[in-house]
Amino acid sequence: MKRNTTVYLYELAWILPSIAIPVGMLSALLVTAFGAGIHVPSVAGRVNPATLTETPPFDQLGVVQTGPLRYEVRMIGQIWSFTPNEVRVPVGSTVTFVATSRDVIHGLFIPGANVNVMLIPGQISRVTARFNREGEFFIACHEYCGIAHHTMGGKVIVEPRS
Amino acid sequence: MSLEMASDPEKRLTGAHLWVANVALLGGIVTGLLQGLEHAGFEFPASQYFLQSYYHSVSMHGVLNVLVWTTFFICGFLPFISARAYGMPLASPRLGWLTFWVMLAGLVLAAVPLAGNAATVMFTFYAPLKAHWAFYIGLTLVVVGTWLITLRLALSQRAWRAQHPAARTPLAAFMSLVTMAMWTLASIGLAASMLFLLIPWSLGLVAGTDPLLARTLFWLTGHPIVYFWLLPAYISWYTLVPRQAGGRLFSDPMARASFLLFLLLSAPLGLHHQVTDPGIHSGWKLFQAFLTFAVFFPSLLTFFNVVASLETGGRARGGKGWFAWFGRLPWGDPSLAAQLLAMLTFCAGGIGGLINASYNMNLVVHNTTYVVGHFHTTVGTAVTLTYMGISYWLVPHLAGRALWSRSMALVQSWMWFIGMLVFSTVLHELGLRGMPRRTMISQAAYFQPEWKALLPWVGVGGTLLFISGVLYLLNLLLTVTVSRAPAAAVPAFAEAIAPPEEGPTLLNRLRPWVVAAAVLLVIAYGPTLVRLVATSQLNAPGFRVW
Numbered sequence: 001m002k003r004n005t006t007v008y009l010y011e012l013a014w015i016l017p018s019i020a021i022p023v024g025m026l027s028a029l030l031v032t033a034f035g036a037g038i039h040v041p042s043v044a045g046r047v048n049p050a051t052l053t054e055t056p057p058f059d060q061l062g063v064v065q066t067g068p069l070r071y072e073v074r075m076i077g078q079i080w081s082f083t084p085n086e087v088r089v090p091v092g093s094t095v096t097f098v099a100t101s102r103d104v105i106h107g108l109f110i111p112g113a114n115v116n117v118m119l120i121p122g123q124i125s126r127v128t129a130r131f132n133r134e135g136e137f138f139i140a141c142h143e144y145c146g147i148a149h150h151t152m153g154g155k156v157i158v159e160p161r162s
Numbered sequence: 163m164s165l166e167m168a169s170d171p172e173k174r175l176t177g178a179h180l181w182v183a184n185v186a187l188l189g190g191i192v193t194g195l196l197q198g199l200e201h202a203g204f205e206f207p208a209s210q211y212f213l214q215s216y217y218h219s220v221s222m223h224g225v226l227n228v229l230v231w232t233t234f235f236i237c238g239f240l241p242f243i244s245a246r247a248y249g250m251p252l253a254s255p256r257l258g259w260l261t262f263w264v265m266l267a268g269l270v271l272a273a274v275p276l277a278g279n280a281a282t283v284m285f286t287f288y289a290p291l292k293a294h295w296a297f298y299i300g301l302t303l304v305v306v307g308t309w310l311i312t313l314r315l316a317l318s319q320r321a322w323r324a325q326h327p328a329a330r331t332p333l334a335a336f337m338s339l340v341t342m343a344m345w346t347l348a349s350i351g352l353a354a355s356m357l358f359l360l361i362p363w364s365l366g367l368v369a370g371t372d373p374l375l376a377r378t379l380f381w382l383t384g385h386p387i388v389y390f391w392l393l394p395a396y397i398s399w400y401t402l403v404p405r406q407a408g409g410r411l412f413s414d415p416m417a418r419a420s421f422l423l424f425l426l427l428s429a430p431l432g433l434h435h436q437v438t439d440p441g442i443h444s445g446w447k448l449f450q451a452f453l454t455f456a457v458f459f460p461s462l463l464t465f466f467n468v469v470a471s472l473e474t475g476g477r478a479r480g481g482k483g484w485f486a487w488f489g490r491l492p493w494g495d496p497s498l499a500a501q502l503l504a505m506l507t508f509c510a511g512g513i514g515g516l517i518n519a520s521y522n523m524n525l526v527v528h529n530t531t532y533v534v535g536h537f538h539t540t541v542g543t544a545v546t547l548t549y550m551g552i553s554y555w556l557v558p559h560l561a562g563r564a565l566w567s568r569s570m571a572l573v574q575s576w577m578w579f580i581g582m583l584v585f586s587t588v589l590h591e592l593g594l595r596g597m598p599r600r601t602m603i604s605q606a607a608y609f610q611p612e613w614k615a616l617l618p619w620v621g622v623g624g625t626l627l628f629i630s631g632v633l634y635l636l637n638l639l640l641t642v643t644v645s646r647a648p649a650a651a652v653p654a655f656a657e658a659i660a661p662p663e664e665g666p667t668l669l670n671r672l673r674p675w676v677v678a679a680a681v682l683l684v685i686a687y688g689p690t691l692v693r694l695v696a697t698s699q700l701n702a703p704g705f706r707v708w
Contacts, residue, residue: 025455025516040438041444042440107438109598112596122441
């Protein structure tokens with residue numbers, strides 16, 4: 001059986017870059033993940049949604065300072081609000097959000113701050129972001145959670161350092 | 163036996179599937195229009211007799227378009243094209259009709275609560291939002307129906323093989339079988355979620371469920387389902403479009419190789435929809451991001467092979483230069499024009515998909531309208547506009563009447579393309595500006611002034627798409643009712659420059675690839691699923707909050 005040489009060469013000329021392109025993109029991805037340290041949410045434990053208010057850290061919701069310019073925000077999403085729904089931190093703060101949901105799946109989304117995590121009943125979400133710019137960031141629930149989903153929001157106010 | 167006669171017994175069955183698909187599409191475009199206008203600032207016309215809320219509309223839109231329109235089109239088209247490719251009727255027409263009735267019964271069962279606002283849970287039905295049990299059981303029956311299609315295609319393959327022991331399976335039939343095998347393997351996740359979690363829970367047999375486990379099982383099927391929609395479009399692009407363009411298929415072995423790689427790589431990727439989920443280790447998310455980049459490889463093979471095939475057509479018609487031949491393709495044929503425009507749109511859609519799947523880059527776009535813009539270029543155009551292009555020869559053939567208006571079909575195709583260009587570009591941009599998806603934006607508590615100037619364009623794009631969709635449905639309706647001229651011939655299968663015999667026989671086999679795909683699926687999902695099941699507490703009660 002005689003190989004169709006021209007077709008074969010064209011195939012090869014396309015296959016090699018088709019491997020090189022995804023590999024190149026993957027390398028870029030690895031650089032941002034491990035070089036620049038931009039990570040995605042991972043495993044941070046479980047919590048029973050029925051006994052949420054008695055379970056630390058969700059028994060005391062709000063902003064807690066954990067170090068110089070380091071804060072932890074303990075937050076619950078529920079239909080259709082965040083508690084707390086306003087967070088104030090000084091500019092340059094590193095803020096860790098520890099959050100979950102009391103009822104259905106919600107989303108915790110702060111555009112411009114790389115905070116994008118699902119709040120799933122039974123699971124603890126844990127993400128860390130740095131707020132380097134003064135001003136207001138809006139928080140949106142970005143997972144459909146019922147009839148008033150669009151009213152579920154909040155804000156992060158980044159204040160000048162006093 | 164001629165090809166015509168081989169597919170004749172399928173005609174009524176295929177026609178029945180297409181009726182259901184197109185009726186669903188009608189519901190899909192009406193809801194889509196209203197949602198687009200809502201974003202543009204018009205009040206959503208909620209009514210207790212029709213759409214009770216914006217979210218009721220979005221749930222209908224998603225289910226009708228991506229679950230019903232696609233699935234019923236595919237289950238009508240693949241058996242039809244397989245029968246033609248084999249040159250013999252498929253096995254057991256009774257099984258074919260049984261399948262149709264099972265799927266239709268499931269659809270009706272799911273549609274009643276959906277239409278009645280008892281299943282306003284979106285097509286993703288994330289627990290603990292709890293729909294009426296009939297919704298879950300109905301959708302499960304539809305999935306069972308698709309398995310019966312797989313069975314019927316496999317039986318037909320065996321019958322054909324018995325008569326042609328040494329030959330390569332005809333390309334279109336082979337691809338159809340690969341598509342259904344891939345889907346059947348991948349749908350195990352959805353089936354498990356339905357049978358073990360959602361159905362018992364919705365019936366009240368268990369008090370609580372595990373939202374993350376249900377969601378993970380959903381996405382195990384939820385990503386490969388996009389290949390279930392896409393591969394039938396590829397079948398048209400590979401086996402029919404080259405001939406419609408006046409050319410030949412460039413390489414048959416390369417076409418088979420790309421489909422077998424889709425079989426292998428479509429399923430173990432679903433975690434890239436859950437990059438922002440807690441409770442799943444980021445290492446497995448990264449691993450599945452790698453596999454997502456791997457599945458880009460067969461897509462690039464397809465790009466090359468299809469474009470090279472089109473080029474043979476363009477040049478045969480006197481086209482010259484590096485790119486100018488593209489203009490020489492027979493753009494006056496609406497079936498081809500629709501599919502060429504679908505391909506152009508898919509170039510953007512494919513690249514956008516890679517961005518979404520890029521692990522930490524997903525943090526910027528996840529659950530924003532960027533994703534909505536993305537999947538309207540893929541399933542909403544690459545797939546849908548291709549199915550429309552196929553319908554422009556298939557429906558006239560089934561009805562035995564010529565397409566009512568070729569020029570209306572051409573206008574329709576371009577209108578869909580331009581409407582989608584506007585619609586998806588704007589949604590991509592709004593997503594980058596932080597606009598969440600599936601949200602009644604004009605009423606949002608956190609409405610941003612910088613969204614305002616772009617939002618009317620969502621309505622403009624949506625309106626163009628709606629008009630285009632109506633023109634498409636109207637053209638088909640007039641074809642089957644008032645058109646009097648006889649139907650044009652069905653496009654013949656493209657001849658290949660490099661025929662199948664030039665590839666290794668491994669490219670003609672299915673079983674080793676299915677086994678490899680199953681093994682890869684177990685590796686990619688096994689540890690995560692075992693851990694989720696082992697730590698599951700089934701303690702989330704259901705909510706009906708819409």
